[in-house]
Amino acid sequence: MARTPQGFPRPARLTRPSEFRRVFAHPRRSSDRYLTVLAAPNDLGHPRLGLAISRKVSPRAVERNRIKRLIRERFRHLQAELGNLDFVVIGRHGLTQLPAAQLNEILERHWKRLSRQSGNAS
RNA sequence: CGAGUCGGCCGGACAGUCGCGGGGAUCCACGGGAUCCUCGAGGAAAGUCCGGGCUCCACAGGGCAGGGUGCCAGGUAACGCCUGGGAGGCGCGAGCCUACGGAAAGUGCCACAGAAAACACACCGCCGAUGGCCCACGGGCACAGGCAAGGGUGAAAAGGUGCGGUAAGAGCGCACCGCGCGGGUGGCAACACGCCGCGGCAGGGUAAACCCCACCCGGAGCAAGACCAAAUAGGGAGGCCAGGAUGCGGCCCGCAUCGCCUCCGGGUAGGUCGCUUGAGGCAGCCGGUGACGGCUGUCCCAGAUGAAUGACUGUCCCCGACAGAACCCGGCUUACAGGCCGGCUCGAUUU
Numbered sequence: 001m002a003r004t005p006q007g008f009p010r011p012a013r014l015t016r017p018s019e020f021r022r023v024f025a026h027p028r029r030s031s032d033r034y035l036t037v038l039a040a041p042n043d044l045g046h047p048r049l050g051l052a053i054s055r056k057v058s059p060r061a062v063e064r065n066r067i068k069r070l071i072r073e074r075f076r077h078l079q080a081e082l083g084n085l086d087f088v089v090i091g092r093h094g095l096t097q098l099p100a101a102q103l104n105e106i107l108e109r110h111w112k113r114l115s116r117q118s119g120n121a122s
Numbered sequence: 123c124g125a126g127u128c129g130g131c132c133g134g135a136c137a138g139u140c141g142c143g144g145g146g147a148u149c150c151a152c153g154g155g156a157u158c159c160u161c162g163a164g165g166a167a168a169g170u171c172c173g174g175g176c177u178c179c180a181c182a183g184g185g186c187a188g189g190g191u192g193c194c195a196g197g198u199a200a201c202g203c204c205u206g207g208g209a210g211g212c213g214c215g216a217g218c219c220u221a222c223g224g225a226a227a228g229u230g231c232c233a234c235a236g237a238a239a240a241c242a243c244a245c246c247g248c249c250g251a252u253g254g255c256c257c258a259c260g261g262g263c264a265c266a267g268g269c270a271a272g273g274g275u276g277a278a279a280a281g282g283u284g285c286g287g288u289a290a291g292a293g294c295g296c297a298c299c300g301c302g303c304g305g306g307u308g309g310c311a312a313c314a315c316g317c318c319g320c321g322g323c324a325g326g327g328u329a330a331a332c333c334c335c336a337c338c339c340g341g342a343g344c345a346a347g348a349c350c351a352a353a354u355a356g357g358g359a360g361g362c363c364a365g366g367a368u369g370c371g372g373c374c375c376g377c378a379u380c381g382c383c384u385c386c387g388g389g390u391a392g393g394u395c396g397c398u399u400g401a402g403g404c405a406g407c408c409g410g411u412g413a414c415g416g417c418u419g420u421c422c423c424a425g426a427u428g429a430a431u432g433a434c435u436g437u438c439c440c441c442g443a444c445a446g447a448a449c450c451c452g453g454c455u456u457a458c459a460g461g462c463c464g465g466c467u468c469g470a471u472u473u
Contacts, residue, residue: 011154015428018391051428061168061446069142069432076141076433100433 012079014050014086023050023088028117030110034098036090037110041118047082049075049089057091067091070100074107083115 014020027038042048051071053064071089089107098106 013428016392017428020428053428062444065446066432068428073141073433 011044012046012048012075014048014088019048019086020050020052020088023086027088028114030114032106032110033092034095034103034106035092035110037107037114038088038090039085039114039118042084042086045084047075047079047084047115048086049079050087051089051091053089053091053095056093058096063096064091067095067103070103071107074104075111078108078111081115082111083118085115085118087111087114 014023023038023040025040027040030037030039049072051068053067055064057067058064075087095103
């Protein structure tokens with residue numbers, strides 16, 4: 001683990017369909033009216049993040065990109081506290097109306113709760 | 123200065139910190155990572171409405187069906203695009219708009235009004251010369267009949283103006299305008315003509331209604347398509363032990379099936395290519411009214427694949443619109459805060 005804890009390189013992301021399927025198969029959930037977060041443990045020694053922001057969230061690509069960037073940015077800052085979990089964040093309709101500060105707050109609450117439930121928060 | 127019109131351009135800036143994708147160099151405990159350098163969304167990247175390249179499939183030729191285009195010429199790889207020109211319409215003007223072939227091929231459709239919507243018609247009208255009667259010789263009366271100028275309806279009533287003509291009228295005649303046909307001249311052509319001749323003269327609209335005419339058009343799309351290739355099902359070829367198992371045989375031989383190895387084939391997960399050097403950008407010169415073309419020089423300018431441009435802080439201003447590449451180009455259309463530059467037009471003002 002020589003990786004800088006502030007970075008967000010490829011190994012910290014879910015990339016393959018099979019990795020997404022693994023999380024969707026047996027997830028812990030945490031959700032509200034803006035988004036749903038799924039989590040499943042891994043044995044890598046660090047958390048990973050996957051995003052599912054569909055057209056239902058917003059028909060405009062610019063808005064979807066903005067949401068994904070904000071989520072990744074928040075993950076980058078918090079990843080050291082999240083334990084060995086794979087997260088998938090699913091956006092819901094109306095997410096684009098949420099101010100950035102509030103989005104950050106919501107994300108932190110979901111991630112930390114799921115991390116605590118798994119009992120391996122660092 | 124105000125109003126307008128056409129064309130071109132920009133689309134927050136700078137600094138710092140933490141991050142992301144591509145490329146290059148160097149290094150390391152090399153299917154990974156580190157350091158440094160460098161590049162990293164748009165004018166519409168959008169809608170996917172046209173046109174092409176590219177790829178695979180289909181294909182002798184011709185025709186039909188279906189779809190598209192529709193003044194002429196040019197540009198282009200091509201176009202439904204662009205440029206120039208013509209015609210018609212709008213505007214004082216610069217300029218703008220046009221789905222702009224055919225309704226004297228056929229079929230269909232067209233409210234209301236109006237006498238009549240076409241073999242035109244006669245509601246109100248005009249005349250009543252000719253023939254009849256009366257007469258104070260000016261004329262009057264009634265009928266037969268003639269007429270389509272005026273009124274009225276309508277989107278449209280078979281051309282307009284004037285003169286002649288007549289009882290009143292009428293392309294009835296004439297002149298000019300308009301229309302059609304033939305010719306001439308100019309123009310590559312569309313078309314034009316204040317050129318000539320002929321005809322008193324066709325004709326309501328609608329073809330983004332059917333239709334006719336001319337020209338054009340195979341289909342599917344980068345999840346196209348090509349390659350590498352664990353796994354797995356079954357297959358083909360050769361070899362191995364002349365050893366074995368099972369079946370058919372009383373037994374031998376023999377035949378069939380089974381085993382192991384190699385190769386071929388196959389193609390799932392996954393990976394690689396396609397993937398960015400191109401009908402390319404910029405500058406200069408040349409040809410062209412222009413779209414555009416030619417030559418020379420120069421530059422390399424996103425290539426991701428859950429998918430990269432962001433976050434935070436500070437300073438400034440007029441406080442930031444529409445909006446995110448996904449094979450690539452050429453167009454069109456639509457969205458858009460604010461701003462810059464230039465040409466031209468109209469009006470006002472100033473010395």
